[in-house]
Amino acid sequence: MSDIRIDAISKSFGPTQVLKDVSLAIEAGEFVAVLGPSGCGKTTLLRCLAGFERLDGGAIAIGGEAVSTPRAHVPPESRGIGVVFQNYALWPHMSVAQNVAYGLKIAGIPRAERTKRVSRVLDLVALGPLANRRPADLSGGQRQRVALARCLAMESRVVLLDEPLANLDVHLRGALEEEFAAFHARSGATMFYITHDQAEALALADRVAVMNAGRILQFDRPQALFSQPASETVAGFIGEGRVLEAEDIRPLGNGRAAASLMGQTVELRCAPGERARGRAKISFHPGDLHLTETQGIAANITRATYRGAYLRAEVMAGPGGHVPLSVNIAAPASLTRGQRITLALRDGWVIPDAAA
Incomplete structure (x- = not known):
């Protein structure tokens, strides 16, 4: 060797x-x-x-x-x-x-x-x-x-x-x-x-x-x-990663941070040295989103396809309905085009600030 x-x-x-x-x-x-x-x-x-x-x-x-x-x-x-x-x-x-x-x-x-x-x-x-x-x-x-x-x-x-x-x-x-x-x-x-x-x-x-x-x-x-992608390019390249901009990044300690995403407060993972920021890019994957009956991110389904173990839904999300997202919904599930749903983000990552 x-x-x-x-x-x-x-x-x-x-x-x-x-x-x-x-x-x-x-x-x-x-x-x-x-x-x-x-x-x-x-x-x-x-x-x-x-x-x-x-x-x-x-x-x-x-x-x-x-x-x-x-x-x-x-x-x-x-x-x-x-x-x-x-x-x-x-x-x-x-x-x-x-x-x-x-x-x-x-x-x-x-x-x-x-x-x-x-x-x-x-x-x-x-x-x-x-x-x-x-x-x-x-x-x-x-x-x-x-x-x-x-x-x-x-x-x-x-x-x-x-x-x-x-x-x-x-x-x-x-x-x-x-x-x-x-x-x-x-x-x-x-x-x-x-x-x-x-x-x-x-x-x-x-x-x-x-x-x-x-x-x-x-x-x-x-x-x-x-x-834990180190940059926006890596985040978008690995595992159908999605990168969005979040606001009001507030470190909570123990590698966690709160942020505002499309008008909703979410809790994310972050690097230990993360600092408070007005804006930051965050990354997540289709499996990190899930349907919720409570308060969350409003979305409109534009397409739903059967993938065996799960249903893949393409949606337009956010207050203005202009943010495209992909969501994996565990089977069995029934979703139709035009249906209104509410999403919650169960996991995400604050991409480190390259300048810092």
Whole structure:
């Protein structure tokens, strides 16, 4: 296992700066996901870590060894890194066993040791009986496991995964998520997982870095990203988050604050150092709103859709009926378009003041 230190790195392609002072400290054996929209720079970050791109500024160290600076660059094959690509990158003319063994052969590992390692890792990913098949004879999930086995056979101290589930159907993606988690537990490798799918990131990673426009916006545990976003951008990106402006923020102590939202007094979570403010942005999710028979926020239903375990209602809320919100109502429920309802906010978060 090896830790990773990414220190204020930058990377440009022509006049376009793709990475802007990106820093991450990843512990040995940790599973980290980098999450962000297309074009945010996450794949470039992975390529810099793998050694496929040279840095314009900053430094990268793996296991305490500097591998990238603007003046010094350790080549990819000397970094002890395994990469699982979105398209698997398997040799079509080789069998499963030959694909897994190829890197070992290039590295000069003796034949007996190669055979032993290949057999062991194929059993670990449940592909032992398919060792003599070609990639064309495998399912997408099986090909992905071959790519994982190849990393495991090389005893890579760091494994990089570049949107490995993007080409798979939803059922197979769920199965492969479990496989990645099991792979991490078995190998103990430090894993760096690139994705634009927040469900994958939140389900798999110990910590998630949310990236946008070449910068890391927040690096935190999945639960913290969901319930305590550090900025309005993160709040709106994670879990269908909704951001509204509240007034008269009054800290109550113990991480709680009172505020006025659409004319109603609400109690919210806040950072320990939160101060009184006239206005602040707050975040919450559709599941944080619920129907109430008492005083609350007036709303008018514009659309209701059945989602199995709950009913999703789209509403226009507030005194003027101009604030769009989404509400999850537990089944069984019956709501119709045009119906007037009253909502209460059971949980929310005061987004910290960046200026403070």
